[in-house]
Amino acid sequence: MPTITSSPTESRKRSQTLRPSDSVAGLLAKIILLGLVDAFAVYVLIVLFMQEKWAVLVLAAVVTLVINWIYLRRGGLPAKYLAPGIFFLLIFQVFVMLFSGYVAFTNYGDGHNSTKEDAISSIQLAAQQRVPDSPAYRVTIVEQGGEFHFLTTDPDGDISIGSTEEPLEGVSDAVTDGTGKATELEDYRTLQFDEVLANQAEILALTVPFSEDPDDGTLRTSDGSTAYVFSPTLVYDEAADTFTDAETGTVYSDSGEGTFVSADGQQLNTGWKIDVGFANFTKAFSNEDIRGPLLQVTLWTFTFALISVLSTFALGLFLANAFNHPNLRGKKIYRILMILPYAFPAFLAGLVWSGLLNPEFGYVNNTFFGGANIPWLTDPLLAKFSVLLVNLWLGFPYMFLVCTGALQSLPEDVNEAARLDGASPWKLFTSIKLPLLLVSVAPLLIASFAFNFNNFNVIYMLTDGGPRFSDTTVNVGATDILITMVYEVAFGSGVGRDYGLASALSIIIFFIVAVISVISFRQTKSLEEIN
Amino acid sequence: MKVQTTRALHLRTLATAALSVAVLAVTACGGGSTDTAAGESAAPTDLAEGGSTTLTMWVDAERAPALEQIAADFKEDTGISIDLAVKDFAAVRDDFITQVPTGNGPDLIVGPHDWIGTFVENGVVAPIELGDKAGEFQESAIQAMSYEGSLYGVPYAVENIALLRNTDMVPEASETFDQVIEKGQAAVDAGEAEFPFLVGLDPKQADPYHMYPFQTSMGVPVFAQNEDGSYDPSKLLLGEPNGVEFAKQLVEWGDSGSGVLNSNITGDIAKEKFLAGESPYYLTGPWNVPAAQEAGINLAIDPLPTVGDEPAQPFIGVNGFFISSQSSNALAANEFAVNYLTTEEAQDAMFSVGGRPPALTASFDKAATDPVVAAFGEIGANGVPMPAVPEMQAVWADWGATELALIKGTVKPEEAWPAMVENIEQKIAAG
Numbered sequence: 001m002p003t004i005t006s007s008p009t010e011s012r013k014r015s016q017t018l019r020p021s022d023s024v025a026g027l028l029a030k031i032i033l034l035g036l037v038d039a040f041a042v043y044v045l046i047v048l049f050m051q052e053k054w055a056v057l058v059l060a061a062v063v064t065l066v067i068n069w070i071y072l073r074r075g076g077l078p079a080k081y082l083a084p085g086i087f088f089l090l091i092f093q094v095f096v097m098l099f100s101g102y103v104a105f106t107n108y109g110d111g112h113n114s115t116k117e118d119a120i121s122s123i124q125l126a127a128q129q130r131v132p133d134s135p136a137y138r139v140t141i142v143e144q145g146g147e148f149h150f151l152t153t154d155p156d157g158d159i160s161i162g163s164t165e166e167p168l169e170g171v172s173d174a175v176t177d178g179t180g181k182a183t184e185l186e187d188y189r190t191l192q193f194d195e196v197l198a199n200q201a202e203i204l205a206l207t208v209p210f211s212e213d214p215d216d217g218t219l220r221t222s223d224g225s226t227a228y229v230f231s232p233t234l235v236y237d238e239a240a241d242t243f244t245d246a247e248t249g250t251v252y253s254d255s256g257e258g259t260f261v262s263a264d265g266q267q268l269n270t271g272w273k274i275d276v277g278f279a280n281f282t283k284a285f286s287n288e289d290i291r292g293p294l295l296q297v298t299l300w301t302f303t304f305a306l307i308s309v310l311s312t313f314a315l316g317l318f319l320a321n322a323f324n325h326p327n328l329r330g331k332k333i334y335r336i337l338m339i340l341p342y343a344f345p346a347f348l349a350g351l352v353w354s355g356l357l358n359p360e361f362g363y364v365n366n367t368f369f370g371g372a373n374i375p376w377l378t379d380p381l382l383a384k385f386s387v388l389l390v391n392l393w394l395g396f397p398y399m400f401l402v403c404t405g406a407l408q409s410l411p412e413d414v415n416e417a418a419r420l421d422g423a424s425p426w427k428l429f430t431s432i433k434l435p436l437l438l439v440s441v442a443p444l445l446i447a448s449f450a451f452n453f454n455n456f457n458v459i460y461m462l463t464d465g466g467p468r469f470s471d472t473t474v475n476v477g478a479t480d481i482l483i484t485m486v487y488e489v490a491f492g493s494g495v496g497r498d499y500g501l502a503s504a505l506s507i508i509i510f511f512i513v514a515v516i517s518v519i520s521f522r523q524t525k526s527l528e529e530i531n
Numbered sequence: 532m533k534v535q536t537t538r539a540l541h542l543r544t545l546a547t548a549a550l551s552v553a554v555l556a557v558t559a560c561g562g563g564s565t566d567t568a569a570g571e572s573a574a575p576t577d578l579a580e581g582g583s584t585t586l587t588m589w590v591d592a593e594r595a596p597a598l599e600q601i602a603a604d605f606k607e608d609t610g611i612s613i614d615l616a617v618k619d620f621a622a623v624r625d626d627f628i629t630q631v632p633t634g635n636g637p638d639l640i641v642g643p644h645d646w647i648g649t650f651v652e653n654g655v656v657a658p659i660e661l662g663d664k665a666g667e668f669q670e671s672a673i674q675a676m677s678y679e680g681s682l683y684g685v686p687y688a689v690e691n692i693a694l695l696r697n698t699d700m701v702p703e704a705s706e707t708f709d710q711v712i713e714k715g716q717a718a719v720d721a722g723e724a725e726f727p728f729l730v731g732l733d734p735k736q737a738d739p740y741h742m743y744p745f746q747t748s749m750g751v752p753v754f755a756q757n758e759d760g761s762y763d764p765s766k767l768l769l770g771e772p773n774g775v776e777f778a779k780q781l782v783e784w785g786d787s788g789s790g791v792l793n794s795n796i797t798g799d800i801a802k803e804k805f806l807a808g809e810s811p812y813y814l815t816g817p818w819n820v821p822a823a824q825e826a827g828i829n830l831a832i833d834p835l836p837t838v839g840d841e842p843a844q845p846f847i848g849v850n851g852f853f854i855s856s857q858s859s860n861a862l863a864a865n866e867f868a869v870n871y872l873t874t875e876e877a878q879d880a881m882f883s884v885g886g887r888p889p890a891l892t893a894s895f896d897k898a899a900t901d902p903v904v905a906a907f908g909e910i911g912a913n914g915v916p917m918p919a920v921p922e923m924q925a926v927w928a929d930w931g932a933t934e935l936a937l938i939k940g941t942v943k944p945e946e947a948w949p950a951m952v953e954n955i956e957q958k959i960a961a962g
Contacts, residue, residue, distance in 0.1 A: 051634075110921065113653035114632030122654030122856050129680050132578035136662040193609060197584065200862035223865040228660050233680070251728065264846070269679070360795035377734065378794075464735040468932050470942065473954045475928040492928060496649060496921055497625070 034071055038064065063087070104280055104503035110496025111271045112258045119272035120236060123243065123260070124271065127234035131217045133443070134229035138181045139221050141196050141203055142188035148199070149188065150208050150219060150227055153181045161185060167209040168219065196224040197483050234268075243268060280504035290489055290505075292472045293480075301481040303390065305452040309445055311392045317401025317437075324407050335404070342397035349459025353390045378467050380478035387479050391458050395448070406440045407433070442524040449520070454483045482509050586613045586863055587637040588626065589850075591620040594641055596746040597884035601877045611863050631857050633653040638858040639868065642958075644675040644849040647683050648919040655681050657856045659865065664873050672890035674760045674847040675916035684851035685868045686890035687881045691845040691911040692741060692816045694833040695823060700724060700811035708745065708836040711812055712791055728791050731798030736931030737938060738798075743846050745780070747915070749773045749839035753926060754918055764922035764959065769930070770952040773839065778937050778944035780838065783846055787940025792937045817887060817907050829832070832906035847914040849890060925958040926941045 040098040067087075070079050106112075136454040137152040142161070151174065159182040162168035175184040184190050196203060207218040210229055217231035234243045234252075243252040243260055252260040252268050258395040259271040284290060323334055341349070356363045357376035363373050376386045410433060418428050459465060465480035465488065475492055476485050486509065490502030566627045590598060595615050602613035618626065624646050630636035632655070651655040658681035665673050665682065672686035694711070696704065700718045705711045708848025732738050739746075746752075753776045755766035784791040797806070805813040806826040813819070823830055835843035850856065852872055854864045871877060878894035881887075888908045899905040917923075933951040938943040 015683075109630070110649055111652045113628060113655070118632055118857070121656050122651075125657055125856060126651065126681055128658065130660060145819070197609075197611070197860075197863055200860070204861055222660055222862070223869050224862055225661055225866070225870070226660075228662060269651050269654075355799075358734070358795055358797070358800070360793070361800055466735045468936075470936070473957065475932060496652065496924055 030071070034068070037067065041067075041194055071316040100503045100506060103499050104507055105275045105277060106273055106500050107258055107279070108273050108500050109490075109498035113271045114272060116258075116272040119270045123234060123268055124232070124236055127232045127243075128220070128230045129233050131229045131231050134217070137219060137227045139225060139227045139355045140181070140183050141191045141221075142185060143191055144188045148191075148203055148206055150221070151182050151185055151188070151190075152219065152227060161188075162208040162219070164206055164208060167211055179390050193224070200224075234359045275317055276500065281508075283501060284504050284508060287489075288473075290485075291315065293469055293476045293485070295473065296469075297476060297480050297482060297485050300384070300479070301453060304384075304391075304455075305449050306483055307388055308391045308395060308452040308455070309449045311388065311397035312399045312446060312448070313403075313441075315392065316401075317403045319396070319400050320403035320407055321433075324404065335400075338400050339397045341393050342401070344394065344430070346455075346457035347396055347461050349390065349394055350458055353386075353393075357386055377463050380467055383463050383467060383479050387459060387462055390462055391452070391455065394458065395452075398448070402441055402444055403437065406437045409440075410436050438524075443521070446517055446520045446524070450517055451511055453481070454509070454514075455481070456483050457489070459484045460487070482512075539876050548676055584611055584860060584863065585797075586611055586639065586860055586867060587616055588613055588639040588641070589616050589618045589637045590624055590641045591623065592617050593620075594881070595883060597881045600612060600880055601871055601874075605867055605871050609863070609866065611860075611867075613867065627855075628653045628655055631855050634857060634859075636855050638860050638864040640853050640855070641850065642853065643917075644684060644686070644851060645917040645919045645923065647676070647678045647853075648921040650853065651683070652921050653933075655856055657854045657858070657861065658683055659685060659854060659867060659868060661685070661873065664869070667812075667873070667892055668890050669892055669895065669912075671847055671911065671916065672849045672851075675847060675919070676851055677761065678761075678919055684849075684853045685872050686849045686851040687872065687878055688818055688850040688885060688887035689847055689890050689908070689911050690818075690850070690887045691847045691907065691914045692744070692814060692835070693751070693836055693845075693907055693910050695805070695813040695815060695820070696831045696833050697805070697808065697811045697813075698829045698831050699808075702775060704831065704833045705836055708748075708838045711836045712789070716789075717809050724808070726793070726796075727806060728812045728814070729796065729801040729805050729810045730792065730814040731801035732792065732794055732796060732935070732938065733931070733947070734794070736928070736933070737794070737935035739927065739930045739934055740846055742781075742934060744835040744843035745838045746777050747845075748835075748837045748841050748843040749777045749780070750841045751777050751913070751922075752844075754920070756915070759915070762918040762920050764918075764920040767926075767952065767956055767959070769955065770949065774952065775948050777838075778933075778948040781934060781937040782940055782944055785938035785940050792936060792938050817903070820903055821886065823941070830903070832903055834910055842913055844913045845910065847911050847918040848917055850887065851890070855913055871927055922959045926955050929954050929958075 002232040007265070041060065044490055045057060045060055047062075048060060057399070067083065070076065070083050135155050137150075137154055139153075140151040142149050147163055147165075149161055149166075150168075151171075152160050152168065153176070154160070157180045158170060159172070159174045159176070160168045160170045161174075171182075171185060173181040173186060177183050191199075203224060204220075204222065207220055207230075208227075209218050215231070217229045219227045220230050221227040231246070233246055235246055236243050244250070245252075250262045250266070252262045252266070255261040255267075257271075258274040260268040277492045319338060323331055323338075328334075354377060357365075359365060359373045359375050362376070364376065365372055375382060377383050414432055414436075415428060420433055423431070459479055459481055463477070463479045465475075465477040465484050466473060467479075468477040475488050480488070482505075486502055486505040490499070490505065491497045587596070595617050602615060608614045619641075622640060623640065627636055627640050628649065631653075636655070639846065661668075661673075662680060668686055669689060672689050673682065675689075676682055676684040676686050700723050701714045705714060708751055712727055715724070718724040719727050730738065730741050751771045752768050754762040754764055755768055757763055781792065782788055786792075786794055801813065802815075802819055802822065804810055805819075806823060806828065809830065813823075820830065820832075835845060837843045852868050854861065854868055858864050873891065875891060875893050875897075878889045878891040879897065882889045882894060882898050888904050888911065889898055895904075895908060899908055916927075927949050933942075933947050936947060937944060
């Protein structure tokens with residue numbers, strides 16, 4: 001842990017905090033906690049400095065300074081409370097959203113995974129191919145004047161030495177071990193394994209020419225004990241920024257799309273990440289695979305979200321109302337039983353239900369329908385019904401909880417007055433309880449709609465979007481909602497994953513949900529006038 | 532100066548405490564990133580003075596115990612400790628691809644060979660040179676681990692499917708699938724069994740992997756193979772003339788036909804029914820053999836039955852170790868992979884834990900004293916490696932969905948199969 005030198009903020013802190021009214025314990029706690037935070041921040045800054053990540057370094061420094069300013073100044077108590085929350089909000093919400101937004105404008109995905117430098121070094125790594133039928137050399141790493149050399153022993157026992165500058169040449173006076181491997185040579189110092197490790201970057205980069213003729217290849221080692229003769233199949237020309245095939249002479253140049261491509265369209269394996277502007281958004285709207293089933297999927301998404309909210313709310317409210325009766329015994333037991341599905345992870349529930357609904361072996365068909373082969377998950381309509389049913393089972397406890405809470409907070413005198421006026425229970429419920437309830441529950445219904453709009457887990461685990469549409473090429477089916485379709489398009493089929501496209505589609509979905517939510521919230525304001 | 536009440540001060544202290552907890556929590560989440568930084572910036576002299584460094588290897592829970600002893604030996608010899616980070620197998624491939632460029636990835640990872648294509652495409656693995664040691668492995672394993680002329684992994688296990696037979700019901704092995712169905716049906720008719728034949732089919736994707744031997748037996752491989760055994764993704768062979776014949780067979784065996792292939796039988800149900808002695812046959816891999824033996828089933832491991840004139844070739848999956856292209860400790864990682872994981876001891880240990888036939892010939896010969904391993908190995912010798920080319924990702928979804936529809940009998944083979952081929956070709960061209 002590095003020690004912190006006294007800084008201007010430190011001295012200011014002392015002058016500020018040494019007030020007569022401060023309790024010693026409080027002051028100590030404050031100094032220790034802030035000290036821990038600062039010490040950690042300094043450690044992080046040092047690490048970032050080592051990694052040369054300047055942008056993050058500046059950001060971290062600014063955040064640290066702001067935190068110290070907040071807690072060392074005298075006033076501003078609200079800021080002292082809000083700071084941790086805002087800190088988390090920035091990291092886990094704002095940053096994630098901004099990063100998704102940024103990814104949407106790149107071609108990040110399989111084949112475009114990193115920087116151009118990384119791609120070039122990967123291609124060069126893969127291009128180093130061992131010369132066929134060349135012997136394996138046993139190697140000792142020796143050093144002279146700070147320069148590393150290979151002391152090699154070939155399968156016949158002939159010993160040579162060489163370095164990057166000097167091609168391999170035979171030596172005769174080397175010391176060998178019992179197996180005939182040369183281990184020492186006069187005027188050279190032999191490196192132990194830990195020294196080899198310590199200098200591994202240089203040793204791995206050693207390429208010892210096999211002879212004066214560069215076409216014979218070079219010796220390299222990857223483990224410090226054996227070396228092989230390699231010759232690259234592709235040679236990178238830094239000035240021209242091209243790769244040339246050593247055998248055919250084909251030139252691969254930067255295509256501007258994050259890949260190296262030859263004149264006749266042959267592409268090298270590894271590409272890199274580049275900014276592509278709005279290409280992902282245009283692809284989202286022009287891609288046949290997406291456009292074809294888009295309307296059906298969008299309609300179903302709205303239907304699914306809406307029916308899920310309404311059905312869970314209806315059932316939850318009905319049960320909450322029923323179990324809210326003052327004279328009911330064992331209310332606690334019932335309520336606990338009600339909440340059980342809520343405690344079930346949707347992942348697990350989806351899998352379990354898909355087993356229960358198996359046409360031939362499932363519990364549902366065998367027990368309730370006398371062994372009838374009802375295709376719950378494989379007929380388009382029934383599958384939609386099943387998804388809604390399972391989602392109802394998963395979702396009603398939440399509504400039950402919410403409505404129970406809301407019902408218990410309703411004023412009893414209003415009900416009394418209505419009853420005295422001779423209102424029927426139904427009238428009482430629809431005209432008094434429900435409107436009052438909606439004031440507090442409506443925003444939760446909107447939130448529930450937004451949640452179900454993107455309810456990936458239930459769909460993915462229960463039907464995986466199936467049964468598949470037979471008239472489209474993309475792997476989308478009758479129960480796919482927008483988010484599972486995005487997943488399918490970006491990660492499921494096609495060649496590899498496409499984070500850029502997925503982010504672009506997510507942003508589009510975000511706008512849809514945002515618009516609906518804004519409109520709905522405006523509508524619910526009218527409810528508040530009831531009070 | 533305004534005198535503050537102690538209450539306000541307590542509140543301030545509380546707020547400070549909340550902040551500290553928050554910051555520490557955040558850094559605990561992101562703590563992983565600092566380790567590698569320390570590794571990268573470690574001064575060379577530290578090592579020379581006998582300090583040790585650490586290699587990180589991502590493994591799944593199942594394989595971790597097998598590697599502990601080898602890791603201990605390695606530490607004893609070299610002073611380098613190996614940190615076996617247990618990862619969820621389902622997500623580890625994508626995590627590796629995402630993490631390696633950031634410098635937070637591991638030095639080594641364990642996985643099946645068909646990841647290689649995607650790894651190379653993303654530039655996250657380094658080639659490995661085994662030299663003469665390559666000859667000590669089964670040829671199919673080395674072939675599977677090779678991609679575009681370079682070897683990318685140290686293989687340790689080869690696995691493939693076979694036909695499990697309950698010898699109490701059917702005492703003899705069969706050559707063709709027709710004979711299998713016949714004997715299975717006889718067992719059903721005699722009241723000994725409920726199903727003539729079992730194979731697990733995913734309710735959404737069926738199972739092209741398990742169906743593949745039947746397909747190859749009819750002369751319909753996925754991609755053309757080059758002379759060296761590698762796949763040529765530009766030549767999709769699913770559209771071979773016999774493809775439609777195979778599709779017709781699926782309909783015939785499926786729900787609308789004889790019901791030998793039942794789309795309602797998932798992997799779990801198939802296993803359960805076979806263990807309960809409900810069927811004489813079960814098409815599966817070595818991973819289900821221990822359970823069957825424990826259930827007291829008298830097992831025989833039969834060669835895969837043929838459907839057409841060609842041999843029934845299953846896919847071979849080869850598990851192995853890969854080295855990250857961005858490893859800051861590449862020399863040590865290579866030392867471990869090339870000189871430790873290739874030893875008989877290491878391969879034996881992996882076998883004793885995983886039960887999958889070893890890739891090292893010497894270890895395999897030892898393991899093959901077990902007739903089950905020998906039988907699986909013999910079938911695998913005739914198999915073809917699972918394609919590692921990234922284009923394969925475009926094949927699975929359509930292939931599975933089409934086979935499922937055929938087995939259900941909801942589509943016409945003459946239309947569905949060519950449509951599938953066209954779809955896959957389009958996706959490969961677009962990718």
